[in-house]
Amino acid sequence: MLTFTHDSAGRHDTCAGCCSCESNTVRFGHDTRHLHACRENFILELARHGMTKRDIVPNINFFMNVPISPKGAMTIDDGLSRPGDRVELRAEMDVLCVISNCPQINTPCNGFDPTPIRVIIRD
Ligand SMILES: [Zn+2]
Numbered sequence: 001m002l003t004f005t006h007d008s009a010g011r012h013d014t015c016a017g018c019c020s021c022e023s024n025t026v027r028f029g030h031d032t033r034h035l036h037a038c039r040e041n042f043i044l045e046l047a048r049h050g051m052t053k054r055d056i057v058p059n060i061n062f063f064m065n066v067p068i069s070p071k072g073a074m075t076i077d078d079g080l081s082r083p084g085d086r087v088e089l090r091a092e093m094d095v096l097c098v099i100s101n102c103p104q105i106n107t108p109c110n111g112f113d114p115t116p117i118r119v120i121i122r123d
Contacts, residue, residue, distance in 0.1 A: 001091070001092055001093055001095050002089040002090065002091055002092060002095060002097075003089065003090045003092060004087065004088070004089060005088045005089065005090050006086065006087065006088035007087050007088075008084075008085045008086055008087075009062075009063050009080065009081040009082075009085040009086075009087065010080075011063070011064075011065050011080045011081070012060055012061060012062050012063060012064060012087075013060070013061035013064040013065070013066035014058065014059075014060055014061070015066055015068065015074060016061055016064065016066045016074065016076060017058065017059065018037075018038035018039050018042065018059050018061070018100065018102075019037045019038050019039065019102060019104050020037045020038070020039035020040065021033055021034075021035070021037045021039070021040060023037075023039075024037055024104070024106065027106070027107075028106040028107075032106060035103070035104075035105065035106075036103040037103065037104070038059070038100035038102050038103075038104075039053075039056070041098075041100035041103070042056050042059075042098050042100055043056070045098045045100075046098060049096060061102075062087055063079055063080075063081040063085065064076070064079065064109055065077045065078060065079050065080050065109065076107060076108075076109050077108075077109070078108050078109065078111075079109050079110060079111070083115075099117075099119060101114060101116070101117045102114060
């Protein structure tokens, strides 16, 4: 559907899925239940296109560092990307890309500080 045409970071994740209010309570405590999460962001945006949570597909966590050991253990580690890093994708067909700039403030993967992203769409 999409082809990487540029990647200055070189590390992304396709295994860890996205955060949700429920998973955040397991990972960080029930007092985080009210915080924003990617799954809920996806559901809100998909609703604008007449879709529901059943339409969510596995996501790509751009710039997220999730090493997997030879024994299969997965960890969410400190990010390796730097300010200004970017990816470029070429759509090979019509696609709907739903983006959540992870609002997570309880994990070191973004330094506990979500920062803005810029998205440019070209014809
Ligand atoms: Zn998230």
